[in-house]
Amino acid sequence: MEVNRACDTPLSFTATARRGQIVRAAIETIAEHGFAAASFARIAERAELSSTRLISYHFKDKKDLITEVVVQVLSALEEYVGTRTHGTTTARGALEAYLRANIEFADTRRTEMGALLGVFTAGGFHIDAIEHDQVLSPIERILRDGQAAGEFRAFDPYVMAAAVQRCVEGFPMALEARPGLDADSYATEIVTLFDLATRRTS
Amino acid sequence: MEVNRACDTPLSFTATARRGQIVRAAIETIAEHGFAAASFARIAERAELSSTRLISYHFKDKKDLITEVVVQVLSALEEYVGTRTHGTTTARGALEAYLRANIEFADTRRTEMGALLGVFTAGGFHIDAIEHDQVLSPIERILRDGQAAGEFRAFDPYVMAAAVQRCVEGFPMALEARPGLDADSYATEIVTLFDLATRRTS
Amino acid sequence: MEVNRACDTPLSFTATARRGQIVRAAIETIAEHGFAAASFARIAERAELSSTRLISYHFKDKKDLITEVVVQVLSALEEYVGTRTHGTTTARGALEAYLRANIEFADTRRTEMGALLGVFTAGGFHIDAIEHDQVLSPIERILRDGQAAGEFRAFDPYVMAAAVQRCVEGFPMALEARPGLDADSYATEIVTLFDLATRRTS
């Protein structure tokens, strides 16, 4: 019978393509209609599958699919951000790069970011692979490094990291309310905000 | 039968009590299990009602119930915040009071705040009475006043207001990740953050 | 407790008025939305009652209410038709009067007629007091009398009566498809139709 694909064998080309197609459809559906409305039926419809059975076949269950969505978007985001923060030499520079990269990503990859936020804010859905702190930790590291290097003033790195993350997430939300909002302006405002907020007080 | 109550008649004592009981149960259910899982069945179970029919009896439909949830929590929040910001004389003071009041409220009324965020982040649910900008506007006003009075530096009031709002909402989220988090410390950090971020540069 | 009014006592003025108000609302609701949609809730809403309880109070059950609707409209129709057929001396004249009276009534009392047809065609609803044949019998009598008097040709009076009744009912239906349809023209066409169809063949 074999309800699902065998999990120990590596994925074939066809299977990978199908999975990608389904994940793509899931991302678009979540971004467009919200997480709650992203049923297998709607995802299958968007992916133009004849039946939702194909989703159940390629993914263990819904959680498996959503996890894949999150992993995919998150790794793209991390790569995008990583590339742009890597060359920085100061914590201040790293923070600015981190902020600008995140906002740029959210601006150019709106669908992916919409899906990601859709999943995260939905609640009641716990992705085993991803912990809340795991997202914060890269920022926290930048902040701690900056404090250790004497670039930043004393503050609770965890709270500051949370604030940074919230403001980054704030861009897509602000976009919904103000569709014409410019990513660059938003980024500059936020960069300045945290520059002043973290600067050593003289 | 009275499919649902007439809306022009004032609510009787009993009806008010029942509605309150149901709204309370809805708040707790949303806060605990998330918006998506807050079905009539679960709400009725928590309120120890004989059937979900009693909910349909007292509320026009689910939207009506959820709206009541939001209105109730939001007005409590507004009153709490309003009382604490009213006596302030400076924009700086108002901003601090606003931040502390919001965080305190989120700390002491965690269930209510959890429900509120649960509804807002669920998406696809539009409360007619509440607009996105309506939540931001009180903060924006404080910020604009502070700029006009020369207390604050030049910045985009809308973006700064969004940042404030995101950081305020960030407290319940941070709580989930760090249950022992102290509201006072969080508030002080955030107050300092925005104090520095809005201060006129010398 | 007394769930319903006592049934052995004669109706008071107030009670009669209330019943009339409810029956009126039921008629309008059925005519406008159809029999299937004429729930107690909708009827109560149209009658501007605070609760459907008032309907249950004044009528034993739904069947009781609908029976009252039918009886009321039917007796008005019978009176209208009776008055106009009474003075006739020939069967031919009686038939024409019957046809014109019915169509006129359907034209001027569209709401009542709509409700009546709504109930009759709904099916599954048997009014004890009214039998199918009871409606046909006055026409059948006219037809039989005409045959006995030698005015009409030989035909099955029951089938002809059914045809007459169907054509009379056809006017409201035709009205729905052609709102501008003139009652007089329709009546004249139908009168001619049955005049020719019943006339003795030479």
Add this chain to the structure above:
Amino acid sequence: MEVNRACDTPLSFTATARRGQIVRAAIETIAEHGFAAASFARIAERAELSSTRLISYHFKDKKDLITEVVVQVLSALEEYVGTRTHGTTTARGALEAYLRANIEFADTRRTEMGALLGVFTAGGFHIDAIEHDQVLSPIERILRDGQAAGEFRAFDPYVMAAAVQRCVEGFPMALEARPGLDADSYATEIVTLFDLATRRTS
């Protein structure tokens, strides 16, 4: 899951059989209990399905099922009538054939006809594919042709067509009141009726 089947793919043999089985059960249920009582539950029970879910699986929604019922019965009727009117050379002959065919069909396929009338008289249910005038038009065409050919007298073809249709529909109704009613006798009476009613007056 396949919430409901894709519509572009042709139906498989099994699916066609299931759909047919369900439509058949729906027809019988409507004919027996009336349209209002034809719930998914009752239809599933009659079709001996494990649950109503199977109906939702094979039909988009209730409207889809009912439409299929109507289309199926109506096309059978049309074919039956079409075959019998096709060979006629005169309008008079066509009218007689039309009348006899309809009444015969209603007599031999009582269940189907009962379902059809059940749906049409239920009201509030609009089958997109079928318009009121669409049913009348074939009769109207016969009548107009007969007038053009000088076979029929002058009359309003629309009203006469409506009368024909009402009398045709009248047979099943008459059957309910007089179960022993003979279709042939009824047909002959109606044929004579309209023969006389449409004949040129000398």
Add this chain to the structure above:
DNA sequence: TATGAATGAGCTTTCATTCAT
């Protein structure tokens, strides 16, 4: 690798009616 078929549980909402003053 894919798919058609089927399923049980759950959802919100509406129904006419009854309980208790």
Add this chain to the structure above:
DNA sequence: AATGAATGAAAGCTCATTCAT
């Protein structure tokens, strides 16, 4: 004469998932 409160049953529909090829 009226009413507020409550109720069980049933409705149509959608959910993710499993069965069987």
